[in-house]
Amino acid sequence: MRVTPISELNDRARDIFRLVVENYLGSGAPVGSRTISQLSGLNLSSASIRTVMQDLEEMGLLAAPHVSAGRMPTESGLRLFVDAMMQVAEPSAEERRVIEQGVGEINGPIEDALASTSAILSGLSACAGMVLVPRRELVLRQFSFVPLGRAGPGGAEQALAILVSADGGVENRIVDLPAGVSPTALVEAGNYISARLSGLTLAQAREKLAGELARDRAVLDEAARGLIESGLASWSSDASERPVLIVRGQANLIDEHASADLERVRQLLEDLEGKQEISRLMEGAMQAAATKIFIGSENKLFSLSGSSVIAAPYRDGEGRVVGVVGVIGPTRLNYARVIPMVDFTAQTLSRLMR
Incomplete structure (x- = not known):
């Protein structure tokens, strides 16, 4: 979009253009030549103002929504006004x-x-x-699981995974439970994350978990290990889509x-x-x-x-x-x-x- 340089406007055109834009921004309605003649103090007739407004329209700075209406700034006109003519008012x-x-x-x-x-x-x-x-990634402070039962007839057992982050935020996810997870395993998995992975980002927590399990498979039983992995993954997988x-x-x-x-x-x-x-x-x-x-x-x-x-x-x-x-x-x-x-x-x- 080409924006007309302010140097292409003479003083009269510049004054009329500024008045049209300022009045339009204030009222939201097209501005007519009569309005400008009453407000401007330019000592110009409505006919003279209409001629200048027509010139500004031909330059692509003003437009008329319909034949009998006044003029309003185009997007090019608003850009010229904002970049070259506007006087900002500091916040009160x-x-x-x-x-x-x-x-x-x-x-x-x-x-x-x-x-x-x-x-x-x-x-x-x-x-x-x-x-x-x-x-930014969440930093873990506390993690727990709350059993929810089955997701409908024949559905998987589910739990609510609750993550408390270091800044005090609380987020929940519903996760499907691996087969064979007992209520005790839910508590064990939550305690493991809170005790061993607190203070880490999600990516760091998953990396540390993988390393510990590789060194000592006995640190957690299979069910608890799968639960922790799926619980952390429920956050990490949507990190790029977080609002x-x-x-x-x-x-x-x-x-x-x-x-x-x-x-x-x-x-x-x-x-x-x-x-x-x-x-x-x-x-x-x-x-x-x-x-x-x-x-x-x-x-x-x-x-x-x-x-x-x-x-x-x-x-x-x-x-x-x-x-x-x-x-x-x-x-x-x-x-x-x-x-x-x-x-x-x-x-x-x-x-x-x-």
């Missing part, structure tokens, strides 16, 4: 307080802090908030303008359901030095929904980028306010990770 003292207090109050698993951050950002921006969770994207505030996407564009909103909500695609987009922002802005069809994922994403990377205590925080909303969102808000949230998360 109250917004900074809400972000810092909401993030700083979390004392449990880091996922809780990130979920809270996503919800806070959603509330402040009136968009859907998103946080990409750092990719890494937290989204909050999808309801914000259904605003007073949504009724006129229900198909776009439906498409956007479907995009959010496909978290793997959104995650890949957010991961692209991890390489950015600062806040990254994706407008509409600049990314093929949003070619139908016409959405924008503002995303900024956050870092750990060693300065390494470990995740991304951002918002997703319609292309008419308030960029000047939301961009610095996302950036400040990323900075706040970075301080939390130290």
Whole structure:
């Protein structure tokens, strides 16, 4: 998508273009020449303003949704405005307080802090908030099995495998039990993992287990050994598919303008359901030095929904980028306010990770 350089606009065109974009972003509705003439102080007639708006339309910066409507910025126009004309507004003292207090109050698993951050950002921006969770393996602290009985008539015996990680998180998996596993073996297997494999990642635990069993087959009976292997595998096998994207505030996407564009909103909500695609987009922002802005069809994922994403990377205590925080909303969102808000949230998360 070619973006018209700001140097190609004279002062009059630049002023009118800026007013059209700012009014459109504020109202969500096409802007007419009469509105510009009343607001601008340019001392230009509506006819003169319409002529300039027509020129801007021919340059691909403005568009008219239908003949009798006013003008609205195209995606190229929004890109020009964001990159070359927009004056950002720093987050207010109250917004900074809400972000810092909401993030700083979390004392449990880091996922809780990130979920809270996503919800806070959603509330402040009136968009859907998103946080990409750092990719990391669980570190074992405690492990246990609870018998569940058979999975229906003729089904396999099952147990609930319960993993407590080092950061306090608790996850469950249902596993099929190897033949011949007794209640005693369930307890023995859980105790073995907790005592011998605590403090290790899943990959490290499986490696250590294989080494110990190779050296001393008598350390566990066959049933308990199979149970431990299948229990650990139930986590390791889905490590690459673990949800890494937290989204909050999808309801914000259904605003007073949504009724006129229900198909776009439906498409956007479907995009959010496909978290793997959104995650890949957010991961692209991890390489950015600062806040990254994706407008509409600049990314093929949003070619139908016409959405924008503002995303900024956050870092750990060693300065390494470990995740991304951002918002997703319609292309008419308030960029000047939301961009610095996302950036400040990323900075706040970075301080939390130290």
